[in-house]
Amino acid sequence: MIDLEVRLEEPTSLPDVIALLVEHEGSAKVIAGGTDILVDMKNGDLRPKLLISLARVEGLDAIEVIDDALWIGALVTPNQLVADERLQAWLPALVDAAQCMASYPVRNLATIGGNLCSASPSADLAPSLLVAGAEIVIYKQEGEMRNPLSDFFVDVRRTMLGSAELLTHVVIPKPPPRTGIAYCPFKLREANALAVASSAARLTLEDTGAVSDARVVLGAVAPTPLLAARSSELLVGKKPSSELFAQAAAQASVESKPINDVRGSETHRKALVEVLTRRALEEALHRAQTGGAA
Amino acid sequence: MKVIRITVNGDEIELGVHDAESLQDALRERLGLTGTKKGCSRGVCGACTVLINGEPKNSCLILAARCDGDEITTIEGIARDGELHPLQKAFIHSGAVQCGYCTPGMVMSAYALIQRNPDPSDEEIKQALGGNLCRCTGYTKILDAVRNWNQFEGDFERSPHADDLEAYQTVGKSLPRPDAWDKVSGKAVYTGDIVLPGMLHAKLLHSPIAHGKIVKIDTSEAERIPGVRAVITGADTPDVLYGISPARYDEPVLAKGKVYYVGEPVAAVAAIDERTASRAIGAIKVEYQELEPVLDPVHAMDESAPQLFERYAGNINTLVDHHFGDVEDGLAQADFVMERSFTGNFTNQAPMEPHASVADWKPDLLTIYSSSQIPHYLHYTASYIFDLPLGKIKILRPTVGGGFGAKAQPCILDLVAAVLSKQTGKPVKLVFSREEVFLWHRGRHKQTITMKLGMTKDGRMTALESDIVLDGGAYSSFGVITAYYAGSMLLTLYKIPNYKYLGRRVVTNKPACGAFRGHGTPQPRFALECLINMMCETYDLDPVEVRRINGMEPNYRTVNDLDIGSCEFVQCLDKVVEASGFREKRDRLPVGRGIGLSCGGFVSGAGYAIYRGSVQRHTEKSREPFQKKAIFxxxxxxxxxxxxxxxxxxxxxxxxxxxxxxxxxxxxxxxxxxxxxxxxxxxxxxxxxxxxxxxxxxxxxxxxxxxxxxxxxxxxxxxxxxxxxxxxxxxxxxxxxxxxxxxxxxxxxxxxxxxxxxxxxxxxxxxxxxxxxxKPPEGLGGDYKGAVVGTSPAYSFGALVCEVSVDMQTGKVRLEKFWDFHDCGTPINPMSVHGQVEGAIVMSSGEAIMEGMIFDETGRLVNPNLHEYLLMTIRDAPEIFSGIVDSYEPEGPFGAKEIGEGATVPVIGAVASAIADAIGVWITDLPITPDKILAAIKNDGSPNPTGTKP
CATH class of the missing domain: 3.30.365.10 (Aldehyde oxidase/xanthine dehydrogenase, molybdopterin binding domain)
Structure with a gap:
């Protein structure tokens, strides 16, 4: 039950959105798909006075290729991501992540921008975007700026976005040749579930087959999506092997900082990180070798 | 307010809506399109799914004000010119509809799927329907319906089902439900859909603490809010306690002086609309003096524990101390004795329709519309509480969206709505949110069980001893009967000559537990069936032979004086073992794959009514002595x-x-x-x-x-x-x-x-x-205290085999396949029997591996929502084979007996045994989560994941 004092504005341009945010600083919330924010409001955890809808702002709901990068508008839904052939080729891990979110009807409502801005530690889209080196475009009164997504998450449900700033696009660079990215979440049921732990892995291989670039990002095991830095470093310069992946996976588990909650214990999550990281690395290698992400 | 122009089911409509109103509410309340259901309002259950510009979306997560220009299709818009869409017909004739509350959302998701893909694969169907929860069907027949939807185009021929009986004209035929047409087209009216002229809307205020005194309640601010018509507290409700079993009436309508659990209703408001009522609830100020909560049922019995109720010494609400035959002697005759402990879980029935009530109190007649399983007991209770003759009360039961026991006791909503209606002179509607369904609970007791079983070398059971502590929560509800059932029903499957049962139902500061499908028996049955399997494993006995040797036979009187009539238990066992290949698979599946056998059964109706004496106003009869017959x-x-x-x-x-x-x-x-x-x-x-x-x-x-x-x-x-x-x-x-x-x-x-x-x-x-x-036969049961619980004119029997796979690295369980054979006497409607079995299997295997209400150290329920209390989705549901054995029960109509509850009873034991077979370690603490599985594998010294079983 949402209090009917709440007002809704549906501005049609980014400057208008920002103007409203400035005018109602502290009492306004931006609403994209609404799948998180309306639940929070119904639960009484969030009580904004004004909702600023992005739905009527032009240009935020498309996926475009600009300068060898994929620009994904903040309002693009998971089902749009799943259906996009370019994305299927460039970053199938993000397609997998989008497809495992919530449920089909929710995937028609939720948005990539909302999934990132909600900054839930278990959010599905962030880990594979982070390993892919994605950037975000932030719009504010002074203009647009591009930031690495890796700077974006500050704490549980907190991002670097200022009160009068808006995430408008996610930019995914074209992956270098022989790059594979994979996302492995663990969920307690097969649909309509949040990740208990997840791992996204990226491997870029040299001609020789050795790893030239590697990144492992973990979900749901820290206040924010977590770059397992030492695990990633451990992979670089080495030939992929089960032993190497086992080492990197064990290291990722060490680096994870999970909590006990209703979905799982710290111990289980630590164990999951190891398994999921190993599986993600294996799939990433397979994709790198078969050109899955070229 | 915003004015939106939308197209709804082809009609262009201009509609004024509040800025923050959900599309779900706008459709239901402003347009009367109540086919769009309200199961969680948080985007999890999918019952509110509608199409927006052709795409299925959860209307509870959409602001109506943002829909300007959209084309919306609801369940009411699928049929054309009175002709159902083939998909809707497929739902009707495949048996995909039971309570019908998930049906509109399910049909909408499926409809959208076949628009984009007319011939979807099973995997595509499951992807599309993963967001639509169903609590009744186990999804089997829903999958069938969507798979075969295009066979129902035009004038299709209904082909007879394979197990239709030839002996009768109508009985034994898999006929569709008479209410299915309404349910697939959004026309079925549930209590929450009812609107009466001048109706007010009410809300409850719940205790935020588990145990405490109410020092002061200040309702003045709430009363001043415009639109508020009445604010009531415990002081405004009748000074009587109520419940289910008259011997243990212990619950006030609204808390009086003390609160005993987080969520206990403390006050209520009636107002011109739900939002005003909610706001007024927020304006009520309650001052509590917190008391130490009692949360652990075992410690609750310690002398040092706070005493919650004077009448329950040692916090023991019900004590059952039964001894039949001579257990010591029986154990002495045994060659093998094994004792093990098991722990159950708190599970909630979670019917897709949250409880709802509308009360209309006029000078000469109190009318209550209630989503009730027990209109008569509600009738009786309302008469008792309000001191009205039964003749001055009318109970109406609109379409009910599932119960499973959750709605088997008079609900607070019925009583509070009646009080508010009397005060305001208007009809009052009161509907639970999903959170309130969990807080009200009345679901499964968590049982802590220790069982000892003796067997001879050839597998004959000589004695059984069972010690069970039932965590009852704050009030009695159905719990007295639960405590007896937990003991008595263990003896209906095996001829065990000596039996001792100590059952203690303990009050704690949690929501009251009550009757949940299988009432009291699924957890003890899980324990006993696992114990049998453990003994067979340890002493190298054949679990099928052991069950056959001891298996119940027709016309047998158990040692606790239950009279078994028809019984085809062994036939069920033999058929399920053959169909599943249990003997070939047991111990021979690779690590990570397992198979489990378990049996179950239930009463076909309790032999005695819940209250004694005649049907009449409570004040007109004195407390009557028990008579060993049905009075009416x-x-x-x-x-x-x-x-x-x-x-x-x-x-x-x-x-x-x-x-x-x-x-x-x-x-x-x-x-x-x-x-x-x-x-x-x-x-x-x-x-x-x-x-x-x-x-x-x-x-x-x-x-x-x-x-x-x-x-x-x-x-x-x-x-x-x-x-x-x-x-x-x-x-x-x-x-x-x-x-x-x-x-x-x-x-x-x-x-x-x-x-x-x-x-x-x-x-x-x-x-x-x-x-x-x-009238049930006279003289059912023995002559000892509690002998009535477990009596019945007839008993059902069943045997179940389940095959699972377990990811040995994550602990994740995949339920692969179930085989069930059931003795339900003559199946009046085989399709309906299979529907009950499939629903029971999915519900109970959810209880086995993922469901559980979790309380924190202050007694607060941590997961009162469908995000965190996990019901199985269509993607989790196993493949199920359901078979019916030849049987005839002379006491039943055309030879029929029950299926609905008995089908749940064997499930947990089968799943637990299959998991043990897969991983090589027994887990006896429900639910068997991946977390526990992985821990058990590790503690057991990690079997080689590629090797064979030890």
């Missing part, structure tokens, strides 16, 4: 024939809650009367017109109400046949009725159209009405 008929029916003779209407108070009782009773009536099914309908929703039936609990309706309906039908024929006999010049006892014709068996020329005969009857003798009733 537990089921009563009329069959009235329309004046033109063409239609029979069955009147009975048996609560259709989705389980299919209306269908079964219509089939029984049709068979008895000799009329085709389309000439029988039923009215079971109104205590004014339909005589008493005790309700949908203890799996009693098919047998008890079925017998009453059969007798009423026979009464009709007894009245009608003499008229026909005179005309045909034969004796009345020569006549039979079938297929709408009455004829003399000896002379086929002597025949008369049924309707013609009935018209003639009406012309001469006024209305043709038959009466029937059913």
């Amino acid at each position: 008929p537990h089921a009563n029916a009329y069959v009235k024939i329309s004046e033109d003779g063409t239609q029979a209407v069955v009147f009975i108070g048996a609560a259709e809650i989705g389980q299919g009782s209306d269908t079964v009773l219509c089939q029984i009536a049709a068979e008895t009367l000799g009329l085709p099914i389309d000439r029988v309908r039923i009215k079971s929703d109104d205590t004014d017109t339909s005589p008493i039936d005790l309700g949908a609990y203890s799996s009693r309706i098919t047998l008890m109400a079925g017998n009453a309906v059969k007798m009423a039908g026979e009464d009709v024929l007894q009245k009608l046949f003499p008229v026909v006999a005179e005309l045909l010049d034969c004796r009345a006892d020569e006549l039979s009725a079938a297929g709408g014709v009455i004829f003399a068996e000896s002379d086929p020329i002597k025949r008369l159209d049924w309707a013609e005969a009935a018209r003639m009857y009406f012309n001469d003798q006024s209305s043709l009405i038959g009466r029937g009733w059913y």
Whole structure:
């Protein structure tokens, strides 16, 4: 039950959105798909006075290729991501992540921008975007700026976005040749579930087959999506092997900082990180070798 | 407010909506499109799914104000010109509809799928429907319906089902439900859909603490809010305690002076709309003095623990101390004795329809519309609480969206809505949110079980000892009976000569537990079946042979004095073992793959009513001594024939809650009367017109109400046949009725159209009405305290095998396949029997591996929502084979007995045993989560994931 004092504005341009945010600083919330924010409001955890809808702002709901990068508008839904052939080729891990979110009807409502801005530690889209080196475009009164997504998450449900700033696009660079990215979440049921732990892995291989670039990002095991830095470093310069992946996976588990909650214990999550990281690395290698992400 | 222009089901509409109003509410409240359901309002259950510009979306997560310009299709817009879409027909004829509350959302998601992909694969169907939760069907028949939807285009032919019985005209046939048409088209009216002129909306205020004194309640600010019509607290409710079992009435309507659990209703508000009521609830100030909560049921019995109620010394609410035969002697005869401990879980029935009530108190009549399984007990309780004669109260039971026991006791909503209606002089509606369903609970008790079983070398069971502590939560609810069932029902499957049961139901500061499908028995049965399997494993005995040797036989009196009638237990066992390949697979599947066998069964209706004495106002009778017989008929029916003779209407108070009782009773009536099914309908929703039936609990309706309906039908024929006999010049006892014709068996020329005969009857003798009733047999049960619980006119039996795979690295369980064979007597409707089995398997295996209410150290429920309390989705549901064995129960109508609850009883034990077989370690603490599985594997020293089993 949402209090009917709440007002809704549906501005049609980014400057208008920002103007409203400035005018109602502290009492306004931006609403994209609404799948998180309306639940929070119904639960009484969030009580904004004004909702600023992005739905009527032009240009935020498309996926475009600009300068060898994929620009994904903040309002693009998971089902749009799943259906996009370019994305299927460039970053199938993000397609997998989008497809495992919530449920089909929710995937028609939720948005990539909302999934990132909600900054839930278990959010599905962030880990594979982070390993892919994605950037975000932030719009504010002074203009647009591009930031690495890796700077974006500050704490549980907190991002670097200022009160009068808006995430408008996610930019995914074209992956270098022989790059594979994979996302492995663990969920307690097969649909309509949040990740208990997840791992996204990226491997870029040299001609020789050795790893030239590697990144492992973990979900749901820290206040924010977590770059397992030492695990990633451990992979670089080495030939992929089960032993190497086992080492990197064990290291990722060490680096994870999970909590006990209703979905799982710290111990289980630590164990999951190891398994999921190993599986993600294996799939990433397979994709790198078969050109899955070229 | 915003004005939006939308197209709804093809009509362009201009609509004023509040800025923050959900599309779900706008559709339901402003446009009256109540086919869009409200199951969680948080985007998890999917019951509110509608199409926006062709795409399925959760209307609870959409602001109506943002829909300007959109084209919206709701369930009401799928049928064209009165002709159902083939998909809707597929749902009806495949048995994909039970309570119907998930159906609109399910149909919308499936409809959108077949628009984009007319021939979807199973995987695509499951992807598309993963966001639509169903609690009744186990998804099996929903999958069937979507898979085969295009077979229902145009005039399709209904092909007979494989297990339809030939012996009868109507009984034994897999006929569709009479209410399915309404349910697939969004027309079924549930209590929460009701709008009465001038109706007010109410909300409850709940205690935020688990245990404490109410020092002060200040309602003044709430009362001043414009639109608020009444604010009540415990002081405004009658000074009586109520409950289920009169011996343990211990619950106030609203808390009086003290609160005993987080979520206990403390105050209520009625206002012009739900939002105003919510706001007023927020304005009530309550000052509490917190007291130390009692949360652990075992420690609660310590002397040092705070005493919650004076009447429950040591916090023990119910003590059962039973000893039959001589357990010490029995154990001495055993070659093998094993003792193990098991822990159950708190599980919630989570019917897709949250409880709802509308009360309308007029000077001469209190009317309550309630989503109830037990309209009669509600009737009785309202009479007691409000001190009104039963005749001045009318209970209406609109369509009910599932119960499973959650709605088997009078609900706070019914009582509070009545008080508010009396105060305001207006009808008042009160509906639970999903969170409140969990807080009210009345679900499964968490049982802490220690069991000891003795067996001889050849597998004969010599003695069983069971010690169970049931965490009851704050009040009694159904719990007294639960504590007895947890003991008595263990003896219906195996002939165990010596049995000792110590059951202690303990009060704690948690929501009250009550009756949940299988009432008290699934957890002890899980324990015993696992213990049998453990012993077979340890002592190298054959789990099938052990069950056969001890297996129940017909016409047997158990050591605790339960009289078993028909019994095809061994047949169930043999068939399930053969169909599943259990013997070949046991111990031979690779690590990570396992198979488990377990058995179960249940009563076909409780042998005694919940209260003693006659049906009358409580104040008019003194507390009566127990008599070993039914005082009044537990089921009563009329069959009235329309004046033109063409239609029979069955009147009975048996609560259709989705389980299919209306269908079964219509089939029984049709068979008895000799009329085709389309000439029988039923009215079971109104205590004014339909005589008493005790309700949908203890799996009693098919047998008890079925017998009453059969007798009423026979009464009709007894009245009608003499008229026909005179005309045909034969004796009345020569006549039979079938297929709408009455004829003399000896002379086929002597025949008369049924309707013609009935018209003639009406012309001469006024209305043709038959009466029937059913009283359980006298003298059921033994002569010891508590002997009545577990008595029944008949018992069901079943055997189940389950195959699982376990990811040995994450602990994740995949339920691969189940095989179930059941002795339900004559299946009145085989499709409905299979539907019950499939639903029971999915519900109970969810209890086995993922469901559980979790409380924090202050007694707060951590997961009162469908995000974190996990119900299985269609993607988790296993493949199920359900089989029915030949059986005939002389006490049941056409030989029938129960299926609905018995089908749940073996499930947890089968799943737990299959997991143990897969991983090589027993986990005896429910739910068996990946977390526990992985920990158990690690503690056991990690079997080699690629090797063979030890």
